[in-house]
Amino acid sequence: xxxxxxxxxxxxxxxxxxxxxxxxxxxxxxxxxxxxxxxxxxxxxxxxxxxxxxxxxxxxxxxxxxxxxxxxxxxxxxxxxxxxxxxxxxxxxxxxxxxxxxxxxxxxxxxxxxxxxxxxxxxxxxxxxxxxxxxxxxxxxxxxxxxxxxxxxxxxxxxxxxxxxxxxxxxxxxxxxxxxxxxxxxxxxxxxxxxxxxxxxxxxxxxxxxxxxxxxxxxxxxxxxxxxxxxxxxxxxxxxxxxxxxxxxxxxxxxxxxxxxxxxxxxxxxxxxxxxxxxxxxxxxxxxxxxxxxxxxxxxxxxxxxxxxxxxxxxxxxxxxxxxxxxxxxxxxxxxxxxxxxxxxxxxxxxxxxxxxxxxxxxxxxxxxxxxxxxxxxxxxxxxxxxxxxxxxxxxxxxxxxxxxxxxxxxxxxxxxxxxxxxxxxxxxxxxxxxxxxxxxxxxxxxxxxxxxxxxxxxxxxxxxxxxxxxxxxxxxxxxx
Numbered sequence: 026x027x028x029x030x031x032x033x034x035x036x037x038x039x040x041x042x043x044x045x046x047x048x049x050x051x052x053x054x055x056x057x058x059x060x061x062x063x064x065x066x067x068x069x070x071x072x073x074x075x076x077x078x079x080x081x082x083x084x085x086x087x088x089x090x091x092x093x094x095x096x097x098x099x100x101x102x103x104x105x106x107x108x109x110x111x112x113x114x115x116x117x118x119x120x121x122x123x124x125x126x127x128x129x130x131x132x133x134x135x136x137x138x139x140x141x142x143x144x145x146x147x148x149x150x151x152x153x154x155x156x157x158x159x160x161x162x163x164x165x166x167x168x169x170x171x172x173x174x175x176x177x178x179x180x181x182x183x184x185x186x187x188x189x190x191x192x193x194x195x196x197x198x199x200x201x202x203x204x205x206x207x208x209x210x211x212x213x214x215x216x217x218x219x220x221x222x223x224x225x226x227x228x229x230x231x232x233x234x235x236x237x238x239x240x241x242x243x244x245x246x247x248x249x250x251x252x253x254x255x256x257x258x259x260x261x262x263x264x265x266x267x268x269x270x271x272x273x274x275x276x277x278x279x280x281x282x283x284x285x286x287x288x289x290x291x292x293x294x295x296x297x298x299x300x301x302x303x304x305x306x307x308x309x310x311x312x313x314x315x316x317x318x319x320x321x322x323x324x325x326x327x328x329x330x331x332x333x334x335x336x337x338x339x340x341x342x343x344x345x346x347x348x349x350x351x352x353x354x355x356x357x358x359x360x361x362x363x364x365x366x367x368x369x370x371x372x373x374x375x376x377x378x379x380x381x382x383x384x385x386x387x388x389x390x391x392x393x394x395x396x397x398x399x400x401x402x403x404x405x406x407x408x409x410x411x412x413x414x415x416x417x418x419x420x421x422x423x424x425x426x427x428x429x430x431x432x433x434x435x436x437x438x439x440x441x442x443x444x445x446x447x448x449x450x451x452x453x454x455x456x457x458x459x460x461x462x463x464x465x466x467x468x469x470x471x472x473x474x475x476x477x478x479x480x481x482x483x484x485x486x487x488x489x490x491x492x493x494x495x496x497x498x499x500x501x502x503x504x505x506x
Contacts, residue, residue, distance in 0.1 A: 066111050069166075073131020075463070075503050077115070080135075081432065082462035087118035087138065088433040089304070090399045091368055095297050096136060099147070103155050106234035107227075109162040116154070120305060124249065128157040130166060138301050143249075147294035148232075148241035148286075155235070156228035156242075163227060165220040222275070229279050238286040243277040290327040296365045299335030303342065312339040330356060337369055346373055362390065364399045371403050380411035396427065405437050414445035432461055449478035449485065456492070465500035469493050 064072075080086070087093070100116035114132040122139040129135075134157045136150075144150040160166075225242075233239045250273055299316070306312040316336035323329040333352050340349035350373045356366045367390060374383035387404040394400055401424045408417035421438045428434065435458045442451035452475035459468035472493050479485040 064166075069164075070112060070131045071502070073129060073133050076129055077131075077133055077430075078461060078463035078503075082464065084135075085120040086432075087120050088436075089118075089300075090402045090433065091365060092118055092297060092300065094364075094398055095293055099151060100134060100154055100158070103151060103158055103231055103235045106231050107158050107162050109164075110158075111162075114158070114161070122305075126153050126157055128160045132161050134158065134161070138305060141298060141301060144245065146238070146241060146288070147291040148238040148288060149245040150294065151235065151237045152228070152232055152242040152245055155232040155237075156224050158231060159224040159227035160220065163220070163223055165224070221272070225272070225276055226279060229276070229283070233283050233286070236286075238288055239280045239283040240285070243273060243280050246273045246276055290325060292327045292330060293365075295327055295331035296334055299331045300338060300365070303335045303338035306339075309339050309342045313343065330359070334365060334369070341369065341373055341376070344376070346376055349373055362393070364390075364397070368399060368403060371407060375407060375410055378410075380407055383407040384411060384413075396424070398424070398428070398431075402433060402437065405434075405441070409437065409441050409444065412444075414441045417441045418445075430461055432458065435461065449475045451475075452478070453489070453492075456496075460496055460499070463503060465496050465503075468496050472496070 096116045096118055100114055104110050104114050110132075112132050114134060116134045116136065118141075119135050119137050121137045122142070123137050124139050124143050125137040126140055127135050134154060136154065140153060141150055144153075229239055229242055232242065303309075303312055303316070313336065316332055316339055320329065320332040320336060323332050333356055337349045337352040337356070340346075340352070349369070353366055353370045353373065356363070357370060360366060367386060371383040371387055374380070374386070384404065384407045387400055387407060391397070391400045391404060401420055405417040405420045405424075408414070408420070418438065418441050421434050421441065424434055425431065425438075435454055439451055439454045439458065442448075442454055452471045456468040456471035456475065459465070459471060472489050476486060476489050479489065
């Protein structure tokens with residue numbers, strides 16, 4: 026449901042491979058870089074950060090470290106092959122069964138969990154993400170503003186409001202963004218079509234160069250177009266970005282310029298799909314039966330592992346801990362360093378209150394992969410459960426130095442401070458949580474409460490007062506965008 030229309034167009038395009046024989050990289054148009062007259066890179070980053078903070082408060086973002094790491098790694102692999110990447114990209118998941126994805130200011134790319142479930146291969150998923158990356162690198166948002174010659178602050182704020190509305194309701198968002206004269210609407214539609222065509226072309230090249238199958242783009246497009254052609258309510262993906270036959274044909278023609286790329290099934294992708302089905306399925310008993318059936322039918326080693334993994338997660342969710350542990354132990358024997366399996370192993374240990382066992386397993390792996398988000402956050406959680414609050418705080422604060430806007434880390438840090446009765450620190454951390462969702466008045470309230478626990482510490486009082494002023498400035502900047 027979360028899809029900005031003009032600002033973040035989505036399409037499904039396959040992933041990439043080595044280097045294209047006839048290097049078209051330098052022949053692709055770079056007209057996106059000329060949009061700096063409409064909005065600067067710095068302004069785009071500011072708006073992107075502000076939108077992200079509001080999106081956190083409005084959308085069910087997925088805070089699962091394993092899933093976060095997977096989608097970020099996949100996105101980074103694609104961005105590494107993109108031209109004109111002006112800033113670091115942030116990829117994230119929204120828990121929504123709608124088939125959708127979108128990009129917006131500042132290199133933010135959102136993917137609905139429903140899109141991953143619908144994709145049959147990692148190349149199909151990567152094709153959509155590559156397309157969204159192309160929208161960002163070609164600066165289609167800024168170009169649409171420039172094309173309409175409506176870059177005044179008042180109109181920009183109005184457009185951003187429409188974008189946020191579209192993120193939560195595609196139909197309402199389209200109406201909000203499209204409001205205006207018929208001529209303006211037609212110009213916007215034509216410009217969007219131009220953007221889509223360009224993103225198709227650039228996205229396929231990104232996809233191929235990153236090592237994925239370029240045929241996946243046309244395959245995924247065609248599959249979606251055929252599946253929903255005669256339905257009265259197609260997914261948000263198709264509502265905001267229709268796939269006429271001419272466009273699907275154009276993508277197929279472009280795909281034919283690239284050599285065939287034959288890839289086997291991706292274990293990580295299949296584990297992600299199994300995790301989403303197990304974690305977000307509405308009926309866990311039904312999930313258990315589905316995974317058991319899948320396991321009986323599975324022939325490829327990758328699908329066998331994914332079926333076992335999904336079954337273990339569903340058994341864990343229904344508190345069938347011994348059977349879940351048996352399955353995960355089998356998987357860990359085959360791949361002892363696989364973080365998906367280690368994560369579930371430690372979850373089972375924590376459910377059984379075997380905290381030290383979980384801590385030891387995570388610490389052993391952390392020595393080989395320091396600062397890994399899955400290991401750090403799981404270890405911090407296990408330490409909190411084991412009443413080792415100071416060690417958990419140390420880990421979490423260290424992680425925040427390189428990931429300063431990670432919501433789950435602040436949530437765990439709040440728990441650690443609360444359970445150890447460090448009230449000033451707990452309220453300060455809660456303030457940062459509220460700031461990350463643009464709830465600035467509540468953040469300031471938390472800091473004022475923290476101020477009451479400073480005792481005679483003049484330094485802490487000064488820090489809190491300074492942070493309150495910073496938050497007020499951030500709130501005013503948000504209002505001025």
